[in-house]
Every structure is written in structure tokens, then in C-alpha cells.
Amino acid sequence: MKILVTGASGLVGHKVVEIALKKGHEVYSLYREHAVNMGVPLMLDIADEEKLLKTVSRIKPDAIIHTAAYTDVDGCEANRGIAWRVNADATKKIALASAENSSHMIFISTDYVFDGEKGLYLEDDKPNPINYYGFTKLKGEEFVKEYAAEWCIARTSVIYGWSLTGKLNFATWLINNLRQGREIKAITDQYVSPTLNTNLAQMLLEIVERNITGVLHTAGATRVSRYEYALKLAEAFSLDRELVKPATMSDIPWKAKRPRDSSLNVSKALNMLNAKPLSLDQALQEMGKEKH
Numbered sequence: 001m002k003i004l005v006t007g008a009s010g011l012v013g014h015k016v017v018e019i020a021l022k023k024g025h026e027v028y029s030l031y032r033e034h035a036v037n038m039g040v041p042l043m044l045d046i047a048d049e050e051k052l053l054k055t056v057s058r059i060k061p062d063a064i065i066h067t068a069a070y071t072d073v074d075g076c077e078a079n080r081g082i083a084w085r086v087n088a089d090a091t092k093k094i095a096l097a098s099a100e101n102s103s104h105m106i107f108i109s110t111d112y113v114f115d116g117e118k119g120l121y122l123e124d125d126k127p128n129p130i131n132y133y134g135f136t137k138l139k140g141e142e143f144v145k146e147y148a149a150e151w152c153i154a155r156t157s158v159i160y161g162w163s164l165t166g167k168l169n170f171a172t173w174l175i176n177n178l179r180q181g182r183e184i185k186a187i188t189d190q191y192v193s194p195t196l197n198t199n200l201a202q203m204l205l206e207i208v209e210r211n212i213t214g215v216l217h218t219a220g221a222t223r224v225s226r227y228e229y230a231l232k233l234a235e236a237f238s239l240d241r242e243l244v245k246p247a248t249m250s251d252i253p254w255k256a257k258r259p260r261d262s263s264l265n266v267s268k269a270l271n272m273l274n275a276k277p278l279s280l281d282q283a284l285q286e287m288g289k290e291k292h
């Protein structure tokens with residue numbers, strides 16, 4: 001299949017490209033700042049409507065896996081214009097372009113569309129974002145539903161894994177610090193569903209290959225506090241657990257509010273997909289085996 005991947009330099013995007021190429025797909029790897037040398041690399045700012053539309057209609061992909069986003073949650077709070085243009089408006093343009101070119105659109109959304117008061121959210125639970133990042137991603141979801149013809153909204157949570165660019169995520173940040181014998185703080189009162197980038201990429205490619213539509217929670221299968229997650233990471237990489245110190249949400253000077261429990265219920269994906277959401281233990285084992 002011909003697949004266009006936005007955010008091909010990102011934590012998830014580069015894994016999608018890597019795995020799609022291994023499976024024999026024709027892949028167009030769209031990035032903005034960090035060059036990618038896999039598939040057919042294309043440098044493009046998705047906020048540039050004209051170039052975006054021209055690129056999609058030139059390629060006419062069978063599927064667009066739209067992973068690109070302004071993912072800095074505090075940054076979105078401070079730079080609302082950029083957050084809106086990248087996460088909401090560009091997603092609308094991609095949805096329109098996908099409909100025009102008969103491409104299946106897969107939009108990667110987030111657990112942060114929920115307010116975190118319930119936890120283990122189901123696909124049809126009512127979103128109620130409490131920060132601007134979550135608000136712009138929810139608007140992106142609404143545009144996809146309105147403008148794309150064939151679509152899947154794949155929501156995920158706290159992505160981790162080895163990156164292409166060296167940009168840190170919670171897991172790699174923790175591993176770096178603990179390897180250098182530095183203490184880190186991890187929060188005991190925030191619950192999430194940590195998701196290994198490789199596991200997510202496999203689920204996304206199955207969605208493309210089987211033409212799956214609708215909303216699907218594609219996250220890790222284990223709900224944990226950030227603190228428990230940090231301890232598991234330390235254990236999996238044979239690092240000193242004593243360096244992980246408990247903290248609470250109120251100790252962290254975030255600009256944007258965070259949901260208390262935005263964990264996702266992944267039963268639908270577990271039933272539907274062959275590439276199952278992995279438990280945290282399984283995923284950490286996988287990460288340990290991956291080269292970096």
C-alpha cells in the first residue's frame with residue numbers, strides 16, 4: 001500500500017515508517033525539522049495549507065497516518081496560536097485532503113481529551129479536556145469526523161521508546177538519569193496507560209492494512225501511576241529503584257493542568273486487533289530487546 005506518514009521523525013512516526021517499510025509498503029515520510037532518511041522523505045510544515053494539499057494530491061496515498069502534532073503540553077498552553085494551527089487546523093486540512101484523494105485517514109489522538117476524573121476510559125466516553133493541548137486534539141478529532149470520508153481516530157497515552165532524534169521521553173529520560181546515579185521524582189497520584197512506540201506502530205499499521213474505521217483506544221494494556229511506571233522501568237533496565245522518589249502532582253510546577261487518571265480501556269483493541277496492546281511488563285521486555 002502507499003502510505004503517507006506525517007511526523008515521520010517523531011517517537012511514533014519513525015517506528016511506523018520503519019515497520020511499514022519492512023512490511024513492503026511504499027512509504028512517504030513527512031517531517032518538518034528533523035530529516036528522516038527512510039522511505040521517500042518530504043520536508044513540509046503541515047500548517048502550510050497549499051503545500052500540504054498539493055503534496056497529498058500528488059501522492060494520492062491509500063492511507064495517511066497523521067502522527068504530527070505540537071506535543072509539548074505546557075508549550076501548547078503558552079503558544080495557543082501554534083497549537084491550534086498544528087493540532088486542529090492542519091488536521092482539518094489533512095482530513096479534507098484525505099477525502100478528496102480517497103485516502104483512509106488515521107489520526108493519532110490522546111488520552112488528554114478526557115478530564116481524568118473517571119479513568120479507564122472507553123471509546124464512547126465523553127471527552128472534556130482540561131488543557132489547551134487536549135482541546136486542540138479534540139478539535140482535531142471533530143474535524144476528522146466531519147471532513148474525512150474514511151477515518152480512524154486512534155487514541156493513545158504516554159508514549160515511550162527509543163527515538164530517532166534523541167528527543168527524550170519519560171522512559172529514556174529516566175534511564176539516562178538513573179544510569180548516571182541521579183535521583184528522579186515520579187508522581188504517585190497520576191494514572192496513565194504507558195504505550196511502547198513499537199507496539200503502537202504495529203497497531204496503527206494493522207488499522208491501515210485492514211481498513212479499520214471508528215474510534216479505537218490503542219494504548220498499553222496496563223493502568224499505572226507514573227511512580228509505579230518509573231519503578232517498573234528501573235527494574236526492567238536493572239537500575240537502582242532507590243533513586244526513584246515519590247512526588248505528587250501538586251509538587252510539579254506545570255503550566256497546563258494534567259488529568260488525574262487518563263488511563264484508557266483497551267478492551268476493544270484487544271478483541272479486534274492481532275497486534276494486541278501489550279502489558280507494561282511485556283512492552284518493557286520488548287524495549288529492552290530493541291537496539292538503540
Ligand SMILES: NC(=O)c1ccc[n+]([C@@H]2O[C@H](COP(=O)([O-])OP(=O)(O)OC[C@H]3O[C@@H](n4cnc5c(N)ncnc54)[C@H](OP(=O)(O)O)[C@@H]3O)[C@@H](O)[C@H]2O)c1
Nearest residue numbers: 007009010011012032033034045046068069110156158159
Ligand atoms: N507523546 C505522548 O506521550 C503522546 C500521548 C498521547 C498522544 N500522543 C499523540 O501521538 C502523536 C505522536 O506523538 P509523538 O510523541 O510521536 O510526537 P513527537 O515525538 O513529539 O513528534 C512530533 C512530530 O510532529 C512533527 N511536527 C510537529 N509540528 C509539525 C509541523 N508544523 N509540520 C510538520 N510536522 C510537524 C515533528 O517533526 P520535526 O521534529 O521534524 O519538526 C515530529 O515528527 C501526536 O499526535 C500526539 O498528539 C502523544
